[in-house]
Amino acid sequence: MSKAVSKVREARLELYRSKGTIHAKAVAGRFNTARWIMVWLTQIIFYGGCWLRWDTGEGVRQAILFDIVHEKLYLFGLVLWPQDALLLAFMLILAATALFFVTALAGRLFCGFACPQTVYTSIFVWIEARVEGDHLARLKLDRSPMSARKLATKAVKHGIWALVAIWTAITFVGYFTPIRELLPSVAALQTGPWESFWLIFYASFTYVQAGLAREAVCQHMCPYSRFQGVMIDGATASVGYEHRRGEPRGALRHAGSTGDCIDCGICVQVCPTGIDIRDGLQYQCINCGLCVNGCNQVMDKLGAPRGLIRLASENELAGAPKRAGEGKGRRGPGPRVLVYAGLLLLFSVLSVWTLSQRSTLRVNVLRDRGLLSRETAEGRIENDYTLKLINMEEAVRTFRVEVVGLPDLKIEGGSEFTVGPGSIHTVPLVVSSPAEAAPAGARPIEFHTAAVHDAGTASREKSRFILP
Ligand code: SF4
Ligand code: SF4
CATH class of the missing domain: 2.60.40.10 (Immunoglobulins)
Structure with missing residues (x-):
């Protein structure tokens, strides 16, 4: 085999996960709490939204329904028709601009806290931890030879994953076919061809993406991670490591010749994408902040100030004093934030105006x-x-x-x-x-x-x- 071919193969392997399943260490802290609040919030809305009812005065119907057959979108008292395409276009542009604005303001905040991939991965990993144990127990189980116990444990985990994936698919399709009509037809195995297709597709999709692929989706499949670089600048707040304070890293911090990083590796162990934030801003980082929680706990034990890893702009980290909280404060918002804020305002006004002018x-x-x-x-x-x-x-x-x-x-x-x-x-x-x-x-x-x-x-x- 030529050297060139072997290099291409190595590169291809590197494009996908080369470390096996990442079993991140669980960590408590403000970012972790915020992530779980978002998981609960988004899932209460998603799983509960399709069960809400709306009394029209002429009858009761599902409050949120995308009725593709009759070309209508029901949002509580508002019914949008194909004739409302302009309003829908403004709403979609508004959502995209809001995403750009949040990205310019605080990096991949959406990825770490609200993206369905992150949210479902958190749920699936939580189930895995309940069935198989903490990250060390899971690593040990993965490396152990196949046995009846291992088979039974894995079967229980995959069974629960499959149930969650199926319920997620039913809920998803329940936004297009009234859920109260869908459930009996699912129970009787009498769903129509399109409903059957989407039920199978979405259940498989959830199971594979959240259970098996996990962070590989963020790293190798998500296009957002690739083009986020054009939306951020030096003033964008992202999770970052303060080199000036942390380096040179080493276990002998007390000797006075090293920085505050004791090279304990906790920040890497808690990272769901398995990266080392000390290597600088990386496209694999989803800005979840778990490394901040992990490192803060280490700093607390050392009696050092928190914030060696923190949510901060590149400008702030570059000009930060030796100790966090001393000297220079944060800089103002960058030009991108102002541009996206302006666009957000413009499309908000246009959406409200279009809605107010809408005739039934x-x-x-x-x-x-x-x-x-x-x-x-x-x-x-x-x-x-x-x-x-x-x-x-x-x-x-x-x-x-x-x-x-x-x-x-x-x-x-x-x-x-x-x-x-x-x-x-x-x-x-x-x-x-x-x-x-x-x-x-x-x-x-x-x-x-x-x-x-x-x-x-x-x-x-x-x-x-x-x-x-
Ligand atoms: S958790 Fe903090 S102290 Fe430990 S390796 Fe990471 S940056 Fe260094
Ligand atoms: S480096 Fe930190 S913020 Fe980025 S994904 Fe890993 S744990 Fe989350």
Whole structure:
């Protein structure tokens, strides 16, 4: 084998996990508490959200539902239609900008505390620790030869993982198919093809990503870790090690010739991605802060100030005094933070404005091009139109239609139409005008539609009236 081929193989192996499963040491502290608060918060919302009900006045439905079949997104009292694509686009841009803002402000804070990969890995590792024991017991079990006890222990762990993964998949699909309808069909093994596909896919995905791949997803699959570098600058707060204070590291700190780092390795042992933060900022770091908790405990035992590893900006760490808390304080926010804050404000205002201007009535007017116009026995000219009334409210509504733009222009027959909740009603309309109302040609007219119960729910649509 040539040297080049062997180098490529080594590089390929290095791209994936080369250390075996990482069994991080459990550590208590503020960051760990914050992580678990986020786990509880996000999972209460995720597992509980699909069970919430909403009374529309006409009936009760699931409060949060992405109804793909009927092209509607239900968010409590708000029902978004495909016609609300602009509002949805603003909301998505807002979410992306918020992520950029948080990243510019505090690095991969989202990764360490709110990313589903991190949250589910925490849950799966917690289950593993309950079944197999602490990190040392897990390491020992992994290295021991296969035995009945090892097989039974692993089977229990994988069984619980599978149950959590299946329930997670049911919950996920329950946001697209009402969960109260989905559960009986799952129990009876009668789910539809798409539901079956997503149940199997999402359960497998959760099991593999959170149980088996874990930190490898953050290190090798997540694109966010690769492009986060363009969102941060010297003022971005990230978990970092204060070289000036810690180096030269060594166990003989008391001798006075070394820094505060006693090279105990606790920061590496507690790291879920298995990296050494003392080597500097690395893309594998998810900013979880567990190494901060670990190192602070060591500093407490040594009677040294906390913060040898801490959440701090590159600027702060570079100019930090020998002891944390002395001298220079933190610098102000960097230009990226200000730009993202500006964009966040802009898209927040645009989203709120779009929502406030949103009407629950949409009207489409189509002039019947097959028939230009006709003259009646009374000497009036008639044109045909098709009106599409879209009632976006979850209640029956009656709408009154008027037409303006020419003298004595009127709708023949009734001009009030009742539309069911969340429905589209198509009505053929005949509009007539005196023949002498205007010179021959296509004259601009407008259809004014308003809800009978609320004049503010209104629409104006332009069209043309043909006079021969
Ligand atoms: S935990 Fe602190 S003292 Fe121990 S090796 Fe890491 S940085 Fe050094
Ligand atoms: S280096 Fe520290 S902050 Fe980064 S992933 Fe490891 S434990 Fe978390």
